[in-house]
Amino acid sequence: MQKLHYEFYSQPKITSGACALESIPTELASNDAHKPLVITGREHTRRRLDKSLIRAFADSGCRLGGIFDEIRDYAGIGLARQAAVLFAERGCDAIVAVGGGPVADVARAANLLVSHDTQDLFRFFNGTPQEKRLKPFILIPACCTNGNESGKTITVDNRRLTSDFLYPDVIILDKRMTAACTRRCAAQSAIIAMDNAVTAFLDTEHSPMKDAFAHAGIGFAAASLKKAIKRPKNKKHSLAMANAGVMAGIAAANATPGLVRGLAEELEKITGISRAVFIRIFTPAALPWMTRKTGPPREDLLLAAGGMSVYANTPEQQRPQKGVEILLSLLDETREQIPETLASLKLPAYQLEKACVHAGSRKDFPFSAQDCLEIIEQTQKGDRR
C-alpha cells in the first residue's frame, strides 16, 4: 500500500565522485562564504588529507582561515570553544570538517557557538531552542565514521543534542579522503552504516523517502563491504562505503532508533568501546527477536541486500528470512576485525544493566529496559552455544 502521509527531512547536498573536493569553493560561494575554517583530526593531518584539501582550493580565490587539527577520539566542549575562538579571530564565515565522529561533532558544536555568538554550548543541550540558522557547514567524511555525521545528532562530552539545524549543508565524498586507515576501522564504519540502514528499513513508521535512502545504503554496503574490509585503502570501495554511511545516516536520522542502536550507544558511552562492536554482537540475536515481536521484515530487504537476481530467484514466502540471512552473512565478514561474543569483552554485569536502564529511559527510544535485557540474555545464550 502506498504511504502518502509521512515526514522526511534531509538538508545536505551530497557531492560524490571525481573532483568532488574541488567543488567546495563553488559550494561555499553559493552559501555566500569565502573563508572557511577547517576542523580535522591529528590522524587526518598525519595522513596528509589536509594537503589534498588545500590543493583542491587552488585557483579558487578562497583563503583558509586555518586548520584546527587538535581532535583525537573524543569530542569535548573545550575543543569546540578553541575552534570557535580561532573562527572568530580569523574572521571565517564557514566551517569545513574533514573526518568523521568526533571531528564532525566538534565542528558542529563550534558552529553552534559561533552562529549564536555564545560560549554556553550546554544551554542548547538543556532545551534552549536554536534561533538562527548555523553558518555554512561542509562535511568531508574521512577514514572512520560513526554514522551520525550526516545526520542531526551530535555528542559532546557524552551528552547528545538532536536538532534539524545540525545537518551539514554539503557532504563531499571524494575517494582521496574516504580510504580507511585500517581493516578494523573499515569494518566498524561498515557495520554502523549497515545498522543505520537496517534500522531505518525496519522502522515501523516507514516512508518512501526513508526507504529510498535505506535501500541505497544497504545496496552500497552489500556490494562493497567485503572488498572494503579486505582492502581498506581501495579508493572505489571505500567511496562506496562512504556513500552507504551517508545515506544510511540520513535515513537513520529520520527513523526511530532501533533496539540495537539504542543499546549500543548507551554501552559505548559507559564502556568507551566502539558502538560497532556491540552492534556486531547483538544483531544476530536482535533480528530474530524483532521478527518475533513485530513480524517478519518486508521482502524489499532482500532486494536491497541481495540484488535483483537473488530476489527474483527466491520464493515469495522465503524472501524475508533470506534477507535476514544475507544481512547476518554480511556481518560475519567482519569476524576477523571485531569481537563476536559478549564474553570476549569481559564487561561487568552492572555495566550491561546500567546501559539497559539508560536506554530504556531515553525519550526517543521505543523499547524498554526489559527488552534490552532480553537481547543481552539471548546474546549470552548464543555465545555459550
Next chain:
Amino acid sequence: MKSISKSANKTLNISRYPEIRPGTKLIKKGYVFVMLLIVGRAIEAAAKVDESVKKIFADLPDRFTFYLGVAPGGPYMVVGKDRDGNVRYHGWNLHGKKIDLGMKIKNIESAIKVFTFQESTAQAFAYDRFIVEGNLPQALAVVRVIDIVEVHLLPKVIAGLAVKRYPKWSELSPVKKHLNRVRIYLKSFSPGLIKVIYRNL
C-alpha cells in the same frame, strides 16, 4: 562574535594555525587556455565551413555572444556573432563585451577532465560541472557546436571520448569530414589568430 573574541582562550596559541592561501595550478591553467584558444578559433572556422554549425548559429539571436571558461578566474574564450551575422572568436578577455550567455566550468580540475577528453561535454553537464548564466537551450546549442567542432578537430579515437555520440558515415561522410578538418585547421591558424592575440593583449 564579540563575546567569543573577547574571551579568547589564553591557552590557544592562534599562531599555530596559520591562515592558508592556496596556490595556483599554472600548467593546467595554461593547457586549458591553449585548448580554449584552439576551440574558439575552430568554432569561428567551423561556422564558415560546416552546414550544421552555420545553422545552429543562424538560429541564435543577432549579435549573440557567449563565453566558455573556468570559474572563478578564467581562462575564458569569448565567441559571438558580429553585426553581419558572422561568427567571430573575440579572444579571452571578458571586459567590455556584452555577454548573452556565460558557461563556466566550476574548477580547473573539472576543466582538465573535459579538455583532456576524460569526460565528454555532455557528461560534464550531467555531472554538474558547469555553471550556466543565461538561456539553457542556447547553452545546449553551444554544446552541440563544441561537439561538432571536436569531431572535426580530433581523430576518431579521441573524439569518440569527447562527444556524446560520434556521427555515423551516413550523417557525416569521411571525405567531407577530412576536407572540413583541413579547412578548419587552415582557417584556425591563419594570420587572423595573431590579430586576435594582439587585440587581447
